[in-house]
Amino acid sequence: xxxxxxxxxxxxxxxxxxxxxxxxxxxxxxxxxxxxxxxxxxxxxxxxxxxxxxxxxxxxxxxxxxxxxxxxxxxxxxxxxxxxxxxxxxxxxxxxxxxxxxxxxxxxxxxxxxxxxxxxxxx
Numbered sequence: 155x156x157x158x159x160x161x162x163x164x165x166x167x168x169x170x171x172x173x174x175x176x177x178x179x180x181x182x183x184x185x186x187x188x189x190x191x192x193x194x195x196x197x198x199x200x201x202x203x204x205x206x207x208x209x210x211x212x213x214x215x216x217x218x219x220x221x222x223x224x225x226x227x228x229x230x231x232x233x234x235x236x237x238x239x240x241x242x243x244x245x246x247x248x249x250x251x252x253x254x255x256x257x258x259x260x261x262x263x264x265x266x267x268x269x270x271x272x273x274x275x276x277x
Contacts, residue, residue: 168240168275174233178231186251189202192248193248222234241275248270
């Protein structure tokens with residue numbers, strides 16, 4: 155069992171930055187593919203970024219060049235650095251973990267989820 159706890163959300167102005175953190179329990183964190191998803195009011199949960207256990211990354215087109223996913227396996231933590239934030243980035247952000255994954259953009263592929271952290275970008 156893996157427990158995920160996100161933090162770092164908040165209210166920021168357009169163009170601002172935030173760094174989200176996701177702390178994971180368990181001794182095999184480094185083996186997990188870690189993803190970030192977000193869900194805006196009235197919309198479906200959407201993929202944001204993923205970092206595989208080997209370190210490779212992928213991003214949604216909407217955040218490429220602005221968001222960076224990273225992980226510190228010694229701290230069992232994955233991060234999402236967000237810059238140049240836009241009002242359309244406003245959402246609840248969730249981190250997720252999966253041991254085996256084929257379609258990283260599909261939320262159903264992930265085994266564990268955090269409770270989410272709210273990010274609000276004001277215009």
